[in-house]
Amino acid sequence: MEWFKPYEHDLSEVFAICTAKIAEFPPPLNEIGRRYMQKFDVFQEGSAKNYICYLLPFWMKDMTQLSPDIYRTLSTANIFGMLYFFIQDDIMDTHPSDYTAGMWKHQLALANLLHTEFIHTYLNLFPADSPFWNYFKDYIEEWSEGVIHESLDDYFRDNPLLIAKKAAPVKLGSTAALLLGNRPDLIPAASDLMNNVLLTLQMMDDWADYEQDLTDGSYNCLLSLIKSENNLPRTHLLTTEEAHSAIFLHEILHHYANIASATHQRLLDSCLNTPHVISFHKTLVDELISEASNIKNGRKMLEHGGLQYYLSILSKL
Template sequence: MDWLSAHKVKMDEVFAETESLIRAFPEPLNHHGLAYFAKFDLRQPSSTKNYICYLLPYWMQEITHLPTDRVKKLSLANVFVMLYYFVVDDIMDAAKGEHKDKLPLANLFQLQFQKMYRALFPPQSPFWPYYEAYVLEWAEAVTGELSGDYFHTDQRKVAWKASPVKNASTGALLLAGKAELIPVVTSAVEQVLVTLQMLDDWADWEDDLDEGSYNCLLAFLLGGEMRIESDSLTSEWIKHQIYVRDGLEGYSEIAATHHEELVALELSMKGLSEFHLHLVDSLRATAKEIKEKRKQLLSGGLSYFLSNSSNF
């Protein structure tokens, strides 16, 4: 995995510095922050990995040729962007103030990345209008996705749920004096973010069904008839679509189409392209595994397979 292994030492440095900055937070927020950070720490084998958030600045180096210290600063800032928006998501999803203690922590995460951006971009820099635009895109996506059914109507807005990630790519291009590449690089990053969301939604479809949250896989299986709140949409029906009717196969082919569109942009961003191909291959392999396991279980074991399947 060159898209990751080539940058492992640099990533260890970025995450070590992140840990050091959080450790300096006032008590008890430093302890809360370190505990939260540990869930996403790339150095921990069991942590949740959000590679594009912190690797994107390094993948951009092939076209920006930025010095390592600036790339590291953009990566470090994006780690705090990631932590901030995950905390915000937790708070938005919580019931009856369950995560109210995370509000001050979110503000400290935000303070860190804003401080880093201010050091890189003066007040008159065009970076700041982009920064504001990405916040607005995020806000629109998280509030309008269920009614908008973006997977069918405007897949770009599926990517907008992670729009602040683009601070890294746009920031890198501005620092390199290559603002003219922002539109095409943005298209590439958004293509990857859509596919990444597709994989997340495959992993989370049962939770999203229970919560009535928008989910790209469910939207795909419903074929544009997005009614997650309907009593007629059951877990059993969805499993039938996935495990009997090979619904994940068609879903994975959409991701494969995304890769063709990414390659057609002809960007010299090998790391980003390899990462996206890794996502596509993962989804395709899962669809193939489902089909092969079904063939093995057709002789009387299919009902057992359906009742015990849990996204493998």
């Protein structure tokens, strides 16, 4: 992973900085915060590796040429922001039947401490009158709109790039680097580039999570595509059988991967010099294509009497 290896040492320092700052939180939030961060620490086995949040500032090096400390500081800010927004997502996604009295007390308290670090880190780089804070406001508004309207408006069916709204704060990593590198002229193009990457990243997440989202009733790009391809209304609640039939028998994932491939072509047409962003996106697209190919090859095995694949399909239908 050439988009990761060159920055491995930098990231080690970034996570050490974050760990040290969280250790200063009042107990028990320092320990709760440490455990929570470990769930996303790229160096922890089994963690959720949200590479783009950690690495986006470093990927701007080819266009900005800032000091190494600046990229590490921006990465630190992004990690605190990531943790803050993930807690918001956890709370919003909690089903009422799973709620118990007081369960959000520690989460909300921790979230506010993380948000303070998030803001404070950026304030050390950008004074209150900096245009950075206008972008900050815009991205938070995009996130809010995405959270509220994603499923109501069915973004993936009508305008897939709007899917990126829910991850808009990630763009602070590129916008901040471009402002510090005196390249504000590149921010609109970088924002468009990132919207395309964030779309594919959400598509990947939704492929991985579609069964859970079926159960929870959460919005999901793949499930939206299945309904669209079958001329089903947006309000239709897909059954597990309908989803599995589309995926394993009718190869909907092939169409899904083609959408990601088309997105990659848009990135290749970009005027920006962002080789690591392009490489990262290609990794995502290749993985989706591989998943679609595995299903297609499995179908061929079924057609030729592949017993094990036949049994695995039956277990899903």
